[in-house]
Amino acid sequence: MSGHAASRSRDERMNSVQRVLVLVLLLNLAVALAKYAYGTVAGLASVQADGVHSLFDSAGNVVGILGVLIASRPADESHPYGHGKFETYASAAIGVLLVVAAVEVGTGAVERLVSGATDVQAEPLSFGVMLATLAVNVGVALFERRQARELGSAVLAADAGHTMSDVLVSVGVIVGLGFVALGFPQADALVALGVMLAIAHAAWEVLRSAAAVLSDHSAIDADELHAAAFAVEGVRGVHRARSRAMSGEVFCDVHVLVDPGMTVRDSHELATQVEQAVMARFPQVVEVLVHIEPEDDPVEGL
Numbered sequence: 001m002s003g004h005a006a007s008r009s010r011d012e013r014m015n016s017v018q019r020v021l022v023l024v025l026l027l028n029l030a031v032a033l034a035k036y037a038y039g040t041v042a043g044l045a046s047v048q049a050d051g052v053h054s055l056f057d058s059a060g061n062v063v064g065i066l067g068v069l070i071a072s073r074p075a076d077e078s079h080p081y082g083h084g085k086f087e088t089y090a091s092a093a094i095g096v097l098l099v100v101a102a103v104e105v106g107t108g109a110v111e112r113l114v115s116g117a118t119d120v121q122a123e124p125l126s127f128g129v130m131l132a133t134l135a136v137n138v139g140v141a142l143f144e145r146r147q148a149r150e151l152g153s154a155v156l157a158a159d160a161g162h163t164m165s166d167v168l169v170s171v172g173v174i175v176g177l178g179f180v181a182l183g184f185p186q187a188d189a190l191v192a193l194g195v196m197l198a199i200a201h202a203a204w205e206v207l208r209s210a211a212a213v214l215s216d217h218s219a220i221d222a223d224e225l226h227a228a229a230f231a232v233e234g235v236r237g238v239h240r241a242r243s244r245a246m247s248g249e250v251f252c253d254v255h256v257l258v259d260p261g262m263t264v265r266d267s268h269e270l271a272t273q274v275e276q277a278v279m280a281r282f283p284q285v286v287e288v289l290v291h292i293e294p295e296d297d298p299v300e301g302l
Contacts, residue, residue: 013151014072017087018065020147020156025061027140028163031133032058038129050130050166050173054137056101060094060162064155067093084246085214091158092210098203101165102196105172109192126177134170141167152249152284154213158206165199212245219245220252220282228281229254229290234262234270236295243285252278253289260294267292 036051067090075082141163148156172195179187211217225241237257243250256274258267271290278288 013153014068016147016151017068017153017156018072020144020151021061021065021068021159024140024144024159024163025058025065027136028054028058028061028166031136031166034129034133038125050169054133054166056097056162056166060097060159063093063097064090064159066090067155081246081251084249087153087155088210088213088246091154091206092214094155094158094162095203095206095210098162098165098199098206101162101169102199102203105169105192105199106196109189109196112189112192113186127174130170130174130177134167134174137163137167137170154209157209161202161206165202168195168198171195216244219243219250220285225252225254225278225282228278229256229274232256232270232273232277234258234266235274239293240291245284249286250282250284251287251289252282252285253291254278255291255293257293257295260296 032051032054035054039051067086071083071087073083141160144156144160144163148160172191175191176187220243222241225243226238229235229238229241235256235258238254239257240255243252254274258270271292274290275288279285
């Protein structure tokens with residue numbers, strides 16, 4: 001892939017991610033306002049609190065949009081590899097928001113259990129509002145998750161997890177409403193504790209994924225990368241193969257051993273073939289740096 005083609009592909013990907021985040025932001029705001037408005041008018045503190053929690057999703061969307069806007073900036077003197085990691089920073093920030101949401105939900109549940117009181121009332125309209133907003137959130141989360149896979153976007157995957165946390169909270173409220181209607185008022189708080197654990201797990205997954213990228217964790221199995229380079233005719237050995245990911249893109253470098261008598265021109269042609277072979281086998285790779293070494297004098301440790 002040429003530099004121009006790679007840049008165009010990167011720009012198209014970033015634009016697609018931004019469009020998804022803007023659409024999801026509008027839907028999340030609509031859901032949050034619907035819950036908060038109904039909870040306020042009906043005097044239902046649980047539904048109102050769920051609306052406030054939904055605003056965390058909108059905040060996550062804003063963080064994601066800002067992260068992608070920065071990540072889409074072209075490479076410059078201070079960032080010669082581009083700004084792609086800012087998308088990962090944004091996903092990490094969303095992971096932190098998930099932690100805050102888990103603490104918020106868990107604190108509220110513990111307070112209700114300790115006080116022995118419940119502020120949830122099982123009214124038919126309450127179920128209707130919660131089920132309608134739940135359907136929207138499920139649709140948004142599934143849509144984001146699918147787009148995250150197609151676009152290879154860490155921030156969309158993180159935001160989908162954040163939206164799913166809102167789904168879990170809403171399910172908790174609905175289940176709580178059902179048990180309250182059956183005469184078990186403390187069920188709401190107990191369900192909320194379970195929701196807290198689910199949100200905390202989602203936060204862990206998001207933060208772990210972000211940490212892998214930020215710490216330059218290997219993106220492709222070294223043996224597979226080694227095999228792709230070694231399969232090129234003229235390559236007599238591969239003594240180092242590395243990879244790292246950034247913003248849905250993978251960068252690799254390999255050290256290949258060649259005939260010591262090979263000319264510079266032939267070495268350059270072989271390096272090009274190795275680049276093409278690696279990128280053909282691993283479509284997510286956007287750049288391959290090939291280091292040529294004579295077979296009888298490998299530079300170990302480089």
